[in-house]
Amino acid sequence: MTENTSRLPLAGTPSLLRAINDRAALQLLLENGPLSRTQIGTLTGLSKPTASQLLARLEAAGLVVPVGTTEGGPGPNAQLYQVDPAAGYVAGLDVTTSQVRVAVADITGRTLAEHVVPTKGWPAAATVEKVGEAVAETVRRAGLAPGSLREIVIGVGGAPDPVTGKLRYASHLPGWHSPRLTDELSAALAAPVSIENDVNLAAVAEQASGAAQGCEDFVLLWAGEGTGAAIVIAGRLHRGFTGGAGEVGYMPVPGAPV
Structure with a gap:
């Protein structure tokens, strides 16, 4: 009996793994400010040589820049890196x-x-x-x-x-x-x-840095010049087939004119 290899998961290619590691490091630098090679390795679980190669790639791509060194700790000072704002x-x-x-x-x-x-x-x-x-x-x-x-x-x-x-x-x-x-x-x-949709963007902002941080499923109800809502399911915006999911201001209400 032969095994159907078409259904087996594909192993990650080296280029894909590098891209995943690079993205993880960039996210850490954006969230935590300047970090050393050792700190990036510790937070990502990567070895020091891999973290060094990662930083070299990001620096060559113009995404990170060195911004000084650590001070006051044991051993030699370590080079710090941050995302290049430019x-x-x-x-x-x-x-x-x-x-x-x-x-x-x-x-x-x-x-x-x-x-x-x-x-x-x-x-x-x-x-x-x-x-x-x-x-x-x-x-x-x-x-x-x-x-x-x-x-x-x-x-x-x-x-x-x-x-x-x-x-x-x-x-x-x-x-x-x-x-x-x-x-x-x-x-x-x-x-x-x-x-x-502006309320959808408000939901993205709340998910990134507001009240919905860490929430995979939530609804944001917006009451301003109009009434609207944004729906996030499994961490992603739910827009609906024609983009109108969340347009609760247009829902028929008993006793109200259409």
């Missing part, structure tokens, strides 16, 4: 009926600049142009060169349909309904753009 820059946008708020941060999460632009009088057809101007001004205030952003995420009070690309539940946001809007913004801003 390794990547991102922008986040909060879009409402009255304004667009832009923030630019480095890879460590430190906010470098913020800029708020009122949207009163914006022609719907000028949305891409106006957003581009707002982001460019924020990048300038952050002291960065044009084209420095690696990723841009836009939070809106609506639900992007993953199939059609259209923005649902957002009649209050004229100019944000083109199915090609993401592509148009990416071209104008010279960086990948993602559009996400």
Whole structure:
């Protein structure tokens, strides 16, 4: 009787294992600040030679930099490393009926600049142009060169349909309904753009550094200008087939007009 090898788990390749180790070390450096080679090895369970090779790869890739040495302990001082803040820059946008708020941060999460632009009088057809101007001004205030952003995420009070690309539940946001809007913004801003429901993004923030830290399953209920919710199951956002999961403000309520 022969064994069906197609169902056996594949062994991790050396390149995959290196990538997993590198990512784990980067996460530790982001969460714990400067660490020595020995500390990284202890926290990850890697040997000193493996930790040294890992740090050499990350330094060559421009992701970590040496930042001094340990002091006061037994033995020789150890070199400390931290994530290089200049390794990547991102922008986040909060879009409402009255304004667009832009923030630019480095890879460590430190906010470098913020800029708020009122949207009163914006022609719907000028949305891409106006957003581009707002982001460019924020990048300038952050002291960065044009084209420095690696990723841009836009939070809106609506639900992007993953199939059609259209923005649902957002009649209050004229100019944000083109199915090609993401592509148009990416071209104008010279960086990948993602559009996400604003309450979903609030849930991601709570999961990363707020009340939902360590929670695999939770619901965030949002009550502001409108009412919404975000659902996280097994650690991942649950958006629904058309992106509308959590749009509780649109649920029929007995005795209320549809």
